[in-house]
Amino acid sequence: MKRTGDSQAKAPLSALAARRLRQQRAATEPTSNGSSPAITPGAEADPTPVKQIANGSQTDDQLQRSPATGNATKEQATATTPLEPSSDSSPRQVSNFTQTGDNYVYNAGTEETTFKLRRGESIVIQGEYRVSVISGAITICGAVLDSSSSALDVVAPSTQALPTIECAPKSKKRKVDTRDGEYDAVFSVQSLQTGLSEVGRICPRFDRIWRPPVTTTTITGGKADSFTCLLSSPQPPTALTVPPSWQSTIANLSSSKGSPRSIFIVGAKSAGKSTFTRCLTNAITSHSxxxxxxxxxxxxGQPSFTPPCILSLHEVTSPIVAPSFAGPRSTELLRQHHTGYISPREDPKYYLRCAADLFREHRARAEREGEQATLIVNTCGWIKGMGRELLYELVQLCEPTDVVGLGDVDGVFTELLPAGSTARRHLPEAAGTGATAGNGSSNGSQPFTPADLRMLQTIAYFHSLPCTDSGSSNGPAAGFDFGRHLTAVPPLLAGYSGPGSVIHGLTVLDTHVARELLFTAVNATIVAINLVKADDADHPVNRYLTDAYPLDRNAGNEYEGENRNEDNGVAPYIASSDFDSTSSLIPAEDTMTIGLAILRGVDEEKGQVQLLTPVGEDELNAWVEKGYRVVLCRGRDEMPVWLMWDWRSGQQQKQQQRRGADGKRVPYLDFVVGGEVTGKGAKEWKVRRNIMRRGQRR
Incomplete structure (x- = not known):
């Protein structure tokens, strides 16, 4: 086929593509009365109000949606787990909730949606929303909410399994309000705006995580709603359902009998440790x-509250119904350590010392404040070889009362728990066998790997804003600003030389760097902001700085000697090659990590570094005034290219260069005529594994 100048060859449509196209066109065409249906394929459909409720119990502002008409019947709406996607284009059920004129009400005045559930019905909602129980009790992600519970903020993108809202099981201990007629639970949902929905402006990879597939049958409320109720879809997103083995284990561990407990979670990769831990935490915190x-x-590698490469201890007082990149909404950070790696295999000694310090912090806090807190320990998925040895050391430190093993971990238990151990063993099934859980979407167009989620978590961290009061039970709302790219954000200027210096040391873990190449090694990288007490003469950092940069008592904080800053123009450099390990350089016991920063650039003439960090200027200065020294530490933290490259302006620049115009330079990237990127890091780095030929095998 020859292509003419004003026409292009079009590929033939498959039967599935043609059917989807007809569904999309049908969704945008008006009905016979000129209005769109209340239940529509796709979240973008415009809902139209129908008549008011006949009994007059609602105000004129309350608008009722018409009953659902379509393929879903009550008999078909009994499954709680969506079917796996297949090549068949028939819709798969996501929620077994059937909309009627009584169980779904949208109030246009308050922009609030009310749902009424019978026992056995479930609803899956994607997006950001605030849920409040009016009568009865519901369960979501292991948390049980009733009319006495405060509102709960939920953040549910398709990067994780979407939470399922159901009627809570009957319990003799729980006093349930009088039923609303034939319904067992009534709750309302309102829109929630945290700014996370704009993350696609920074990284287009995550542009559609808040919207269901176009062919999904949904219930839509107002045009400005930040959530969508999913009914069915040919390619349904994964919904979180807790299997019976999890439910019984969680009920046992969340019981108030035998408190306080120390619960140790073990399992291989993708076994559902984080999901199980979150459901267990929600059950405990919502119990009382x-x-x-x-x-x-x-x-x-996949922390629950912090950016990657960090171990942390948090205090949780209310349920967690948000992914890890949404920030610690209902938690208080007690202490954290930057290990510099996404796995403990690079520096297992320092990993254990950081873990031991966090254990000591928990015990000291319990003794100091007399709190009877349940300790839950979430471990990484490395359970073989050295990973099993690390687990054994962690068990000795923790001395757990209960150990939970997800999946096939019988052999692990045999080594971790000797015959005389008093710890109780729990062996629920792994996520892949019965729990629809995990970090990926079953929608074939949106598979997210652990590396993708680490990138998303890092991007969200550096675009986070200070917390504000949200009025919900799960703590202050963590806000995010994706309106400006980091390259347009004014950096924090921190001096590293002279009397007003703020940065007292800089090091690169596990790498020998010549002093004259220090800034080259740390420029455009992620560094940890560590704090060391200046009066701690025994701290290795203070001893090293005193020996390498003797203080000139007559010139404040300036250094004298052959390495003084005004002569060579570099920050006080701490060579990691002079220490046996990270533990010898930055001991966990006497070092605090307050956050991460991107070292954007260096002004050697003024002796300043440019930092992009959520840590505020006032907070950093306050630590210095308290007598702490700031040490920047570069590890192996992954730097997403999206943080240093505005892809929207980059597209414009490439178009300008194709036309021969001069475009604005992008930091750390070089473009040539034609739009091709050259230089180191321009192309994807493909690592060849140790693949051996058959003749080389022994």
Missing amino acids: PSRVVAYLDLDP
Whole structure:
């Protein structure tokens, strides 16, 4: 086929593509009365109000949606787990909720949607929303909410399994309000705006995580709603359902009998450790307002609250219904350590010392404040070889009362728990066998790997804003600003030389760097902001700085000697090659990590570094005034290219260069005529594994 100048060859449509095209056109065409249906394929359909409720119990502002008409019947709406996607284009059920003129009401005045559920019905909602229980009790992600519970903020993108809202099981201990007629639970949902929905402006990879597939049958409320109720779809997103083995284990561990407990979670990769831990935490915190959970996160590759490469101890007082990149909405950070790696295999000694320090912090806090908090320890998925040895050391430190093993971990238990151990063993099934859980979407167009989620978590961290009061039970709302790219944000200027210096040391972990190449090694990288007490003469950092840069008592904080800053123009450099390991350089016991920063650039004439960090200027200065020294430490933290490259302006620049115009330079990237990027890092780095030929095998 020859292509003419004003026409292009079009590929033939498959039967599936043609059917989807007809569905999209049908969704945008008006009905016979000139209005769109209340239940529509796709979240973008415009809902139209129908008549008011006949009994007059609602105000004129309350608008009722017409009953659902389509393929879903009550008999078909009994499954709680969506079917796996297949090549068949028939819709798969997501929610078994059937909309009627009574169980779904949208109030245009308050922009609030009310749902009424019978026992056995479930609803899956994607997006950001605030849920409040009016009568009865519901369960979501292991948390049980009733009319006495405060509102709960939910953040549910398709990067994680979407939470399922159901009627809570009957319990003799829970007093349930009088039923609303034939319904067991009534709750309302309102829109929630955290700014996370704009993350696609920074990284287009995550542009559609807040919207369901176009062919999804949904219930839509107002045009400005930040959430969508999903009914069915040919390619349904994954919904979180808790299997019976999880439910029984969680009920046992969340019981108030035998408190306080120390619960140790073990499992291989993708076994559902984080999901199980979150459901367990929600069950404990929603059981009683006074119940507190000390959450010890020892997974640096996929942490629950912090950016990657960090181990942390948090205090949780209310349910967690948000992904890890949404920030610690209902938690208080007690202490954290930057390990510099996404796995403990690079520096297992320092990993154990950081974990031991967090254990000591938990015990000291419990003794100091007399809190009876349940300790939950979430570990990484390395359970073989050295990973099993690390687990054994962690068990000795933790001395757990209960150990939970997800999946096939019988052999692990045999080594971790000797015959005389008093710890109770729990063996629920792994996520892949019965729990629809995980970090990927079943929609074939949006598979997210652990590396993708680490990138998303890092991007969200550096675009986060200070917390504000949200009025919900799960703490202050963590806001995010994706309106400006980091390259347009004024950096924090921190001096590293002279009397007013703020940065007292800079090091690169596990790498020998010549002093004259220090800034080259750390420029455009992620560094940890560590604090060391200046009066701690025994700290290795203070001893090293005193020996390498003797203080001139007559010139404030300036250094004298052959390495003084005004002569060579570099910050006080701490060579990691002079220490045996990270533990010898930055001991966890006497070092605090307050956050991460991107070292954007260096002004050697003024002796300043440019930092992009959520840590505020006032906070950093306050630590210095308290007598702490700031040490920047570069590890192996992954730097997403989206943080240093505005792809929207980059597209414009490439078009300008194709036309021969001079475009604005993009930091750390070089373009040539034609739009091709050259230089180191211009192309994807493909690592060849140790693949051996058959003749080389022994």
